[in-house]
Amino acid sequence: MIRYDALEALPVRGALPALTEALEEHGTAVLVAPPGTGKTTLVPPALAGLLGEGPGRRVIVAEPRRIAARAAARRMAWLLGEKPGESVGYTVRGERVVGRHTRVEVVTTGVLVQRLQRDQELAGVDVVLLDECHERHLDADTAAAFLWDVRQALRPDLRLLAASATTDAQGWAGLLGGAPVIEAQGTAHPVETVWAPPARPVRPPHGMRVDPALLTHVASVVRRALAERDGDVLCFLPGVGEIARVAGQLGGLGDVEVLQVHGRAPAAVQDAVLAPGERRRVVLATSVAESSLTVPGVRVVVDSGLAREPRVDHARGLSALTTVRASQAAGRQRAGRAGREAPGAVYRCWAEAEDARLPRYPSPEIKVADLTAFALQVACWGDPDASGLALLDGPPSGAMAAAREVLAAVGAVDSGGRATERGRVLGRVGVHPRLGRSLVDSLPLVGAELAAEVVALLSEEAPREYGDDLAGALRRARRGGDAYASRWRSEVRRLRAAVAEIRHAPARNRHAEAGTQVLGKLSEDRQVGLVAALAFPERVARADGGSHLMVSGTRAEVSSGSALRDAEWVAVAVADRPVGRGHARVQSGAVVDEDVARLAAGALLEERDEVGWDGGDVVARRVERLGAVELAVRALRDADPGLVRGALLDGLRREGFGLLRWSAEAGVLRQRLAFLRLHLGEPWPDVSDEALHARVEEWLEPELGRARRRADLARIDAGEALARLLPWASGQAGRLDELAPERLTVPSGSRIRIDYSRPEQPVLAVKLQEMFGLQESPRVAGVPVLVHLLSPAGRPAAVTADLASFWRDGYKGVRAELRGRYPKHPWPEDPAGAEPTRHTNARLRR
Incomplete structure (x- = not known):
């Protein structure tokens, strides 16, 4: 039975006529509605005709996060007096609750992108609502661009609606072909702002690090809010680690329940947060609680002012989250949580004077994130450089170039950046292209079950207590009863179901026959390492002087108590590089051996002659390398003369022309020439080090061509060689003794x-x-x-x-x-x- 009383109370209802008219006339619209107005829970069933008004349509609602997708579907089902899976259902990765009569389906933006790749026409879908556009997630931007493409080329009848509480409305309107902007007037309750900066300065966020003093302050502000205000408290923190630390400092709150909400939280905890509580509650949450769902009972928000954004070190091929100051838009969203049901207050843990200096909006993910998956998606879409796509912000050229290099290395794109057959298969697997490559190439080597298990383990970072050894983490996930293990098992099932299609993907393992021989003697732990190494071949690393050297050239450090510490070879799955440090830090990896390293990173295997200046002399050797890692070295007796000459020149550049034999007369000659050059100029030669290096062929040949080592340089008479630069052609050389x-x-x-x-x-x-x-x-x-x-x-x-x-x-x-x-x-x-x-x-x- 439809709960009309609850529906009537949603302020967005007043905007429905204008919104319906805009979609009928223009086919596109932008809805701007304050938090709590019901844009997520009322608009989709209204557009689907589930409220008894208008024609029946099938509506897809795209949410940026799984927790928001499930919560929105459950809320809509409740308003309709149903259970999820009837008129309203949802699909997130690894979970689908949809029935034959479902008219509104809530999906994550990642699921929507995958669906568009399989069915560009979105057959049977009438309306797509892109919710929370202001968050600028990469999948959401990609989905919007693809949908506009579909509407322009294939489905002019497809209606598109972009919705958010705080967004660049005019930018989205332009992107959707001049779409009308509909604003819903909210009846949000007033929210009082309380500025609560720390008494003493705290260190700004640094990489993933947050000053413990700030977290202690946030905990004290939560206690203050509980004492000064009524209702539940919602506290925003940047990540899971910070939530755990603050929770640990909130002991002794009596009858107050402390809940921790984030993307990895168990479904039971997420459900408990979204249901009214019997006791007063403190909800510690990441940005997942900023939008798309209402936490009942909340009257107070405590905002740490921090958020997490992705960053990529393209030079080292490492990506990680970093802690940043939350934007003004995020601050408004967070504050709005306090006024959804009644007047409330927001305690902001920074000074009022700082507020105006915060960024207006969060950084678009397309500007800061790893673009490998995006590059594969647009290549499969038929627009490899994304130049023809409707994007609010175009992808940075450097990030796209780095992404295309990865895709080319795994065989997903050809030389022109177009998706190969293999690339199209990898694009449909629903994991990062690196993991897709690992799944495809490890199937014949370790079997479908283990391949799916390890790829599922790699697709979502395991809890810290699982440790940094992937083999040990796999055993714990198999027997675990926690929320992560449950999600892991669900993903394993999904990947196993995809194996049938994957088996037909063109293989790119050029060492398959060798691999069969290698794997005949590998334990399961080493096979886990092989799957990880196939995903991240440039991160295979060898012990070298107290750290591990990756084949990419980056050094990585393993923590002292790790099971990986004493391993000669490690396949690094997750690593970050703390700000200000030159070495990466291994977060997750697996022990492998040299045979596995050669197999996984075989494209980087080469044997070459290396001649260089090292340790004060020419060193010539034949080296077998796996990228930056030396596997075998032997002396080279018949080195190429050109390489030797280059090494000698490098030595002269590093150590100077003092390597030559300079008699007293030679030194004086150089000084006399420098004097004439300074006072008379041409034709007297410049004899500075830079100039001598630039003209080395003119004055140091043929002696340099006959030299093979440092000792040969020491026999070259510098004065005799330098005399070649005198202006003999002009006849001025004879005046040297006269002029100087x-x-x-x-x-x-x-x-x-x-x-x-x-x-x-x-x-x-x-x-x-x-x-x-x-x-x-x-x-x-x-x-x-x-x-x-x-x-x-x-x-x-x-x-x-x-x-x-x-x-x-x-x-x-x-x-x-x-x-x-x-x-x-x-x-x-x-x-x-x-x-x-x-x-x-x-x-x-x-």
Whole structure:
């Protein structure tokens, strides 16, 4: 019996005429309705004609989450006085409750995408409602794009409705061909905002880490809310771990029941949360409770202000969730939970001044998530680059390129990115393409049962208490009675049912025959590892210096108490890279051996000659590699000369041209050339390290071509080689000694070496007495030489680039200081007119 009293109380009822008219005239519409107005539970049965108004239609409602899909179907069935599976049913992965007379079917967006791939026309479906569009899940965006394609090309009669409480209404309206926007006026009760920031600053979220001080504060705010307000409390936290920690701090609440709600929670717990409680309750929830379902009795919301979003490290092929500040839109959704049934309050665990700085909407998943599954879906749809699809945000080119590389590696797409027959099979399996590949290729090797069990284990991360060893987790799932084990068994059944179709998929295991031989001696634990390795071949890792080196080149660390710790080879199934750390961290994996590693990652197996500069010399070897992992190495005696030359050049770049033999004359020649280049420019050569590397063929051949190792470099005369760069063609080379002489003849007749180590101004260090009578400072290439006038003992007495000025102004002070110290040497009063000498007074008298 239809509960008309409950239906009449839903505010969205007033928008039904306008919504029906919009769908009749335009075929598309966008419904914006505040939380609690009944858009999820009243609109679908009304459009299906289940309320006695309008023609009978078949309606599909797409929800982003399984818990929301089940809850929405149960609520609609209750309003109609029925049980799920009669007029209203639901389908989520691994569970289908639909009957012959079902007119409204609630599905997850992932199920809808799979259904569209199998039946693009959606035969028999009249209306599709995409609920909670604001969440911008990748499957929801994909489904919307496919549905618009279907409506444009195949089913112009298919009605499409996008609905949300907080969304970019105009963006969705444009995406659906200028759809009318219908706004439902809610009668939500007022919600008071209480700003409750921590008394002391807490560290911002860092990767998956949340400051424990913030969680302690959230628990204290929950206690405060219980004391200050009536009704149940709904507390939003970013993840399962944070929920468990806060729950642990809420002991001693007396008659208050604490419930934990998240996507992995048992169905019984989810059902209990959605039913009125006999005692006062505190419901600790992730974002699954933001929308699509009402938690009865809630009058207070405590919002931690945090959420989880996916992130991908494309360079390392690792993906993980990260903790972020929740958006303003999410904050409004969360606050609205408190005012669904009566006036309420929201306690926000941050300062009011921070609120305006929060992002307006959550990041679209298409911008931040792994796009491998999306790339396969659009390839199977016939639009490999998604350029022709109606998407609010296009996929990033880098993420799509990385996704196509994975798909090509598993044989799902051809060189043009188009789906292969194998790819279309993988796309219909309903798991990530990597897992689909593993299922297909492991069937003939480990059998359907074990393949399905391990792939099911990989498709949803097991609880932390299952441990990080996949083989041990499998044994626990087989005997487990918890919610995860129940979901796992359901997924195993689903995958076994798909095996019949999978058996006909083209195999891509190029080592199948070798695999049969290998598996003849493998234990079941190693077979588990093989299935994992086939899913993530680039994550097969070998122990190396205290960590494991993946064949992708990324290092991974195993926790100290893990069963994987001492394994030489590990197939890493789940890993993350904490922010700020260079190594990945193994969350889940399985022990394998080298034969399994070769089998699974065979596409990365190669043998090649490697010649490089290592440890200060040329190292030539023949290496068998599995990606970045060395399997076997032997010395190479007849290395390719070109590779050797490249290694020598690399050595020169790393350690400098000091590897050559530099005589004193060679060093001076380089300094003289640098001086001329600085002051005269062309045609004098640039002899900096960068320039010498750029012109190495011109000056270091043929000596470099004959060299094979470091010792050969040390025999190359750098001066002789450098002379090749002199401007011989222009005839200027002959002027080297004229423009930048090695020595200068001073007034005493001595030939003194010029120091060109500072090319800006060369230095002439000469005894003061040898410069008597010289009025102007000497020049080279027109540049005044900086004269260091030395005492008889060879110590600097004065420095000048203007001798005339020194004789006039500076000499008297030097004479007064040094004459008594060196009485045997001449110290005339008029040095400008005195005779220069190298000798003492005694020598002069003789």
